[in-house]
Amino acid sequence: MKIQGKMFMWLSVFLLITAIVYGVWSKEAVGATALFMAFGLSIMIGFYLGFTARRVDVGAQDNKEADVADDAGELGFFSPHSWQPLGLGIGGALAFLGIAVGWWLVYFAAPIILISLWGWVFEYYRGENRTQ
Numbered sequence: 001m002k003i004q005g006k007m008f009m010w011l012s013v014f015l016l017i018t019a020i021v022y023g024v025w026s027k028e029a030v031g032a033t034a035l036f037m038a039f040g041l042s043i044m045i046g047f048y049l050g051f052t053a054r055r056v057d058v059g060a061q062d063n064k065e066a067d068v069a070d071d072a073g074e075l076g077f078f079s080p081h082s083w084q085p086l087g088l089g090i091g092g093a094l095a096f097l098g099i100a101v102g103w104w105l106v107y108f109a110a111p112i113i114l115i116s117l118w119g120w121v122f123e124y125y126r127g128e129n130r131t132q
Helices: 002-026 029-053 086-101 104-121
Strands: none
Touching: 002 029, 086 104
């Protein structure tokens, strides 16, 4: 993670210089604002990655003496199946369609979004007193 943190920090320096030069030369506020916001986003990600890299175990990617096989193994848990993102996508599409068609459509989208979000959050939850 140290390498990625440094990459984002260098990217933020580049974006800051680009935003200043663009703002001075073009005198256009929207593009300069977008570049300054990209600078802020980049520095937040870089700081987070650098901050986190100091507190976790050193991975094979940060070790210059590591082999490819040192990074093998389980990477994490990935859900094999879930219908909740489909519901969220449909609800989000209806909500954004409501902006164009009419705000009344948002009333139908909100329950779909809330139910799908609730289902996604508690998808793997098993209570203490739940029997199987």
